Amino acid sequence: VERIPILKLGEFLLVSIQVDMHDRLALSLQDDLTEKIVATGAKGVLIDISALDIVDSFIGRMLGSIAGMSRILDAETVVVGMQPPVAITLVELGLSLPGIRTALNVDKGMELLRRSLEEQRESLGVLHKPD
């Protein structure tokens, strides 16, 4: 696989990571994702890692930079589907995935994104009404 597909789900984008990530693939995913956020105006990104048995510091950093880039482009990131052993290993390795929000599965991740989007819109509504 040369490219990880980015699926549009209404206001959000979904990326399901199924293959071993390497430098080039991680970079092209970041490029594709930032481009797609801008092109679609997506307000949230869901990254499914349910296929991953291991999340090492490389993947951890990649998830962190995706979350950082998305935030700058006004989209929130939620990592979903983490396997229980992955959570155990992450803590054992001292990787706490700072700045990354997680949810159990895609449904719950979308709920989280929708809620935080609503809150954001409500707090903006205090200042000025939307068109």
Add this chain to the structure above:
Amino acid sequence: VERIPILKLGEFLLVSIQVDMHDRLALSLQDDLTEKIVATGAKGVLIDISALDIVDSFIGRMLGSIAGMSRILDAETVVVGMQPPVAITLVELGLSLPGIRTALNVDKGMELLRRSLEEQRESLGVLHKPD
């Protein structure tokens, strides 16, 4: 990858095929998917093939059997995200993917599933009211 993740999106299931399929992987996908349809009561299955550059007769048959099995379990299947060259090759090879519905992307596929689900429920409503 030993297993292709099956993501639950509300009433539907989403499978994004990103790796080369071989016999064993195709069989385990069919097993996992039918189990998940039964476990979740999903009413539709979306299969994203946007990462595939080639759909050969093996993949075509697999998509057909997934659609057939899902139908028996009362779930509709829609294949989404087909690349233009894939469509060209399929026709050139004489593979018309009989019995498989397609949509341009996940959003449109979900719309299709929702509409056909509504119609189904309306026609059932003529016979007896839901609880």
